[in-house]
């Protein structure tokens with residue numbers, strides 16, 4: 001590994017170690033979490049997931065049967081709960097219409113076809129689709145988020161307004177097509193964005209990438 005993107009990965013892994021993502025027990029839980037985490041932090045999502053578990057609703061068939069209003073109440077802590085309940089229902093409709101509610105069947109589908117299908121579901125954008133593909137279905141796609149954009153633009157690898165696909169390609173062309181690396185690297189960038197590369201005042205003094213600026 002010698003290109004700058006690989007060097008960032010090595011440096012972050014050396015500094016922070018393994019991040020053990022995604023924190024979920026089943027593939028379906030990852031997918032639900034990927035929708036719930038839109039525009040909120042993970043602790044709010046955890047509370048919503050725990051409510052679904054307590055209500056014994058965290059499975060494709062059970063969640064499909066749950067009335068939308070009740071679902072919205074159970075996921076209230078995740079914010080935008082009416083919109084997210086609608087998005088979860090849209091996702092479930094897709095899951096049952098295309099894969100009979102069977103996540104194992106989804107795993108067998110072609111990655112690009114699956115990505116195209118997920119992006120056609122109302123409320124699922126590239127970051128959510130790619131999180132599902134990588135962390136729930138073990139598909140080799142890189143997840144780009146606001147932390148990734150901020151870190152790369154501050155190091156002038158990308159423009160401030162670079163589009164999602166260009167950034168994703170930069171990672172996918174610079175790295176071995178390995179789901180373990182894609183999994184770990186995205187988690188490490190999130191960790192860096194939370195610990196050091198803060199939105200308003202980056203803490204370059206404590207950052208493992210300070211020598212690369």
Ligand code: SF4
Nearest residue numbers: 197202204207209210
């Ligand atoms: S905190 Fe500073 S050195 Fe670290 S990634 Fe952000 S801009 Fe780079």
